Amino acid sequence: MAKKSVMQIKPYVPGKPAAVVQRELGLKDVIKLASNENPLGPSKAAVKAMAKALNTLNIYPESGAFELRKALAKRLRVKPETLFFGNGSNELLQIIAEAFVSPGDEVMFSAVSFVVYSIAANIAGGTIIQIPQDNFSHNIDGFISRLSPKTKLIFICNPNNPTGTIISKAEFEKLMQAVPKNVIVVLDEAYFEYVDAKDFPDGIKYLSKYPNLIVLRTFSKIYGLAGVRAGYGIADADIVSIIERIRPPFNINSLAQAGALAALGDKAHLSATLKTNKEGRAYLYAELKKLGIKFVPTQANFIFVMFDKNARIYFEELQKKGVIIRTVFDNFGRITIGTMKENKRLIKALNDIK
Ligand SMILES: Cc1ncc(COP(=O)(O)O)c(C=O)c1O
Structure with a gap:
């Protein structure tokens, strides 16, 4: 059926x-x-903000997450229209695959990585290409060698879940140089706040150079808000406008918006x-x-x-x-x-x- x-x-x-x-x-x-x-x-500040938001739960959330968008854009020094929000970044992985992958397109990711990549690829009917790892890390040359006219989407998990390893700036740049502009690269940075390695590439810095790049982040990890589901992405405004076509209305709920906004301010x-x-x-x-x-x-x-x-x-x-x-x-x-x-x-x- x-x-x-x-x-x-x-x-x-x-x-x-x-x-x-x-x-x-x-x-x-x-x-x-x-x-x-x-x-x-x-964060205690997030709990307080969410408790306050309880009183307005009869009202639909603001679908464009106006306040959170404004605060995040300021913090990240990006334009508000380059941000998009999800019911966790999990939902965004799925939305991206649905928006860009047609049946038969190839979706590439590391063989030991976040399991949702294969779920998202399958939902869209994509063909999965898993790249064997090199010493528990993404093998970037392996990714490059498997690029084909059918490649449509690449998921890079940095730091990688579950191995905790990162790809360096040089490796990331090598990949982006090799990938054709019609292939979407998702850089999943769910854990980037924990990184202390000097040669870690901050995805946001590459967005102006690579309009086919999408950076994903979340309030579930360091911000401690996994239970309310708040994730976000940053990408070229053209990509965001595509994502907005299929993003479910009100997917980031009022509590998540209030909690994320307050957590952002709780240094x-x-x-x-x-x-x-x-x-x-x-x-x-x-x-x-x-x-x-x-x-x-x-x-x-x-x-x-x-x-x-x-x-x-x-x-x-x-x-x-x-x-x-x-x-x-x-x-x-x-x-x-x-x-x-x-x-x-x-x-x-x-x-x-x-
Ligand atoms: C690498 C990675 N990406 C995305 C997610 C999804 O996080 P969330 O949907 O809670 O934002 C997780 C959660 O474990 C993860 O490990």
């Missing part, structure tokens, strides 16, 4: 919620280090989150080394780990101890960096299992 391309889709499996593990295993205190959420919670919450992540990363690197668990150095708020056995075994054992992580495949897992208390609990649980 459904389209063939839809039947090829494996439904997205989110990180297991703490409430489910609590119910299933009868545990009281469960921590989730599985979905790269902000362990400090949302203290942002720096506290970065500090927590940096300290947690250093602690986890040291402890994982002691435990003999290999990992890939990360530029994000999660660590890609290689266990000595199938990650599923570790997932099950940790879950019994009230710690939820994410399996990726085989022996590979992904662990979100939590608060120091959560990180210590994870390490204790891993020590107990070993």
